[in-house]
Amino acid sequence: MYTKIEEALQFVVKANKGQKVKITGIDKTFNHVAVYSLMREICNTEDVLIAALLHDVINDTEYGYEEIEELFGTLVADIVSDLSEDMSIAKWVERKKDFIKRMRNNNDINVINIMLAVKLFDLLSYYDYFIANGDKLWKLSSGNKDENCWLFRELYNVGKKKNADKEILRRYRELLVIYFGEFDEEV
Numbered sequence: 001m002y003t004k005i006e007e008a009l010q011f012v013v014k015a016n017k018g019q020k021v022k023i024t025g026i027d028k029t030f031n032h033v034a035v036y037s038l039m040r041e042i043c044n045t046e047d048v049l050i051a052a053l054l055h056d057v058i059n060d061t062e063y064g065y066e067e068i069e070e071l072f073g074t075l076v077a078d079i080v081s082d083l084s085e086d087m088s089i090a091k092w093v094e095r096k097k098d099f100i101k102r103m104r105n106n107n108d109i110n111v112i113n114i115m116l117a118v119k120l121f122d123l124l125s126y127y128d129y130f131i132a133n134g135d136k137l138w139k140l141s142s143g144n145k146d147e148n149c150w151l152f153r154e155l156y157n158v159g160k161k162k163n164a165d166k167e168i169l170r171r172y173r174e175l176l177v178i179y180f181g182e183f184d185e186e187v
Contacts, residue, residue: 015061038117051079058084123175149180
């Protein structure tokens with residue numbers, strides 16, 4: 001008999017079968033496990049940890065809200081849905097603006113912490129490539145360097161204003177400075 005976390009891990013492996021992370025080429029499931037691991041350091045609520053494990057399933061797989069709700073419950077499905085971008089918005093920048101706005105309006109600290117853990121892991125996973133190749137990294141990204149700088153900093157500021165986990169924010173800011181240089185934080 002599996003725990004709910006083990007069932008979620010099996011589900012995410014199945015959902016991501018064959019998918020690779022665009023820039024790093026690593027198996028997409030590693031991204032989900034890494035975000036789960038980051039959240040595990042600050043939270044022990046099973047549904048939140050399952051949502052962290054499933055964070056990109058709606059955006060990146062054939063599975064939607066209904067399947068997640070059926071398998072893992074409404075709370076998990078709601079959190080994963082909150083973390084999902086509106087893929088009907090075709091332009092990358094417009095889709096990110098919508099996502100930032102939704103994060104600003106979201107008062108669930110678990111959603112905010114998972115979102116930051118996702119973005120922190122993105123920055124961590126790009127690090128070796130960035131150190132070796134510098135700003136060539138952004139040619140592999142959907143947005144250019146300035147657009148990515150804007151996105152990552154805006155989401156950092158959302159987390160800061162929402163009193164997100166201090167250690168995730170500290171690590172996230174440290175990487176922002178490495179990638180994009182010092183910046184003034186919003187107050």
